[in-house]
Amino acid sequence: MAKTRPVRGATLNIESRRFNLPEREADGDWLDAREEVDGEAPKLRTTVTVEKPKTIITRNNSPDIAFDRSVNPYRGCEHGCIYCFARPTHAYHDLSPGLDFETKLFAKPDAPALLRVELGKRGYVCRPIAFGTNTDPYQPIEAIWRITRGCIEVLAECNHPITITTKSDRVTRDIDLLAPMAAKGLAAVMVSVTSLDPKIAMTVEPRAPHPEKRLKAVRMLTDAGIPTFVSLAPVIPQVTDHEMEHILERAAEAGARAAFFLPVRLPHEVAPLFRAWLDTHFPDRAAKVMATIQSIRGGKDNDGNFHTRFRGQGPWAELLRTRFMKAARKYGLDGERLRLRTDLFRPPAGPQGELF
Numbered sequence: 304m305a306k307t308r309p310v311r312g313a314t315l316n317i318e319s320r321r322f323n324l325p326e327r328e329a330d331g332d333w334l335d336a337r338e339e340v341d342g343e344a345p346k347l348r349t350t351v352t353v354e355k356p357k358t359i360i361t362r363n364n365s366p367d368i369a370f371d372r373s374v375n376p377y378r379g380c381e382h383g384c385i386y387c388f389a390r391p392t393h394a395y396h397d398l399s400p401g402l403d404f405e406t407k408l409f410a411k412p413d414a415p416a417l418l419r420v421e422l423g424k425r426g427y428v429c430r431p432i433a434f435g436t437n438t439d440p441y442q443p444i445e446a447i448w449r450i451t452r453g454c455i456e457v458l459a460e461c462n463h464p465i466t467i468t469t470k471s472d473r474v475t476r477d478i479d480l481l482a483p484m485a486a487k488g489l490a491a492v493m494v495s496v497t498s499l500d501p502k503i504a505m506t507v508e509p510r511a512p513h514p515e516k517r518l519k520a521v522r523m524l525t526d527a528g529i530p531t532f533v534s535l536a537p538v539i540p541q542v543t544d545h546e547m548e549h550i551l552e553r554a555a556e557a558g559a560r561a562a563f564f565l566p567v568r569l570p571h572e573v574a575p576l577f578r579a580w581l582d583t584h585f586p587d588r589a590a591k592v593m594a595t596i597q598s599i600r601g602g603k604d605n606d607g608n609f610h611t612r613f614r615g616q617g618p619w620a621e622l623l624r625t626r627f628m629k630a631a632r633k634y635g636l637d638g639e640r641l642r643l644r645t646d647l648f649r650p651p652a653g654p655q656g657e658l659f
Contacts, residue, residue: 311347311383311509313390313401313576347406349381351444354409359417359454360432367609369640370433370466374418376450378409380438382470382511385580386537389437391571400572405510408444415453419651422461429648432458435468435493443510445473455480461651462489464643468534470495470511472520478527485529488644493532493563494521496550498543506584507543518557525558530641533559537567538623540595541588547623548630555634562636564627566599566615574604595619 362372379393383405390400398407411417421427434440440451458465459480467474467481467490474481474492484490498504499514524531533554538544547564554562569577581589593604599615600606606616614620631637 311405349406351408351410354411359414360421373433373436375437376411376414377438379404381442384508386567388568388570390573401576410448414450415457418454418457423650429645431464431466431643433466439469441469441471441473452477459484462647464489466491468493472512472516475520475523481529482527491530491641492524493534495534521557521559530560533562535564537565539567541592551630551634561638565613569605
């Protein structure tokens with residue numbers, strides 16, 4: 304009998320107290336109820352709230368991140384990846400990093416206009432803008448809102464470099480914009496593939512496209528002349544690590560230029576959500592998985608220190624690195640990172656410029 308695809312990634316909602324937000328009092332709404340309800344609880348519906356930020360470019364000065372600015376057209380992500388390190392950001396809205404993160408989404412339709420304003424500011428210095436650093440820019444609602452596409456249109460107009468990280472084949476819908484940019488050295492895409500096993504993929508990333516669709520997207524992007532990379536992020540010990548070599552082989556067959564990997568990270572509220580997920584889907588190995596993760600993270604569920612947070616430490620982390628490097632060399636995926644051009648940038652035309 305085929306295994307039923309989970310409707311959502313997280314198995315529960317959890318409350319966050321990290322930002323000292325006022326506690327919500329029970330008001331009779333079924334979401335606040337602690338008692339069991341008669342019959343099945345209604346299915347969670349995805350809702351989208353319009354967010355109106357004043358700026359759209361987020362900047363960082365982290366010493367272990369290759370980019371210093373990013374754009375996130377959406378907050379929350381319907382893909383529902385249980386390991387997503389962006390889940391805790393929902394606590395800023397007094398929402399749960401659990402099921403709320405997957406079902407109560409925020410869209411920023413003003414993002415293209417805000418981006419145009421910021422790129423046109425006096426003194427703006429051009430460097431690649433990263434998309435997909437927090438939540439996926441090609442999650443399902445992009446098909447309706449098309450905010451990511453609108454932002455790419457602004458960047459294409461300005462000859463501004465862009466990098467995209469996604470686990471969705473929807474990125475291929477924007478090949479018409481990305482291919483001409485790539486021909487100028489202005490665009491690169493990284494496609495995330497964590498497992499090729501449908502049964503594992505549908506529990507780890509329940510609403511993300513099938514892994515085979517992602518590999519097909521790699522081929523389509525590559526054939527269009529767009530530098531495309533494959534990310535094995537994250538690798539989950541005892542769950543997906545055995546697939547590392549096979550994923551790299553398939554990535555090479557699809558035409559990927561290079562590949563990268565990261566051991567799973569469990570910051571803040573992600574750790575208890577991940578533990579509950581393990582108890583539901585992998586009860587036979589839950590303790591072993593967490594013990595291995597803790598061995599990689601210095602005896603804790605997570606290591607938030609710069610540099611080590613992306614590499615891990617100890618024998619298990621070293622074993623993963625050795626296996627990855629050996630397989631990447633074998634399949635020709637150990638190339639250097641692509642450097643995008645910044646010298647072609649021109650600020651967007653202002654109101655007067657559009658008249659002439």
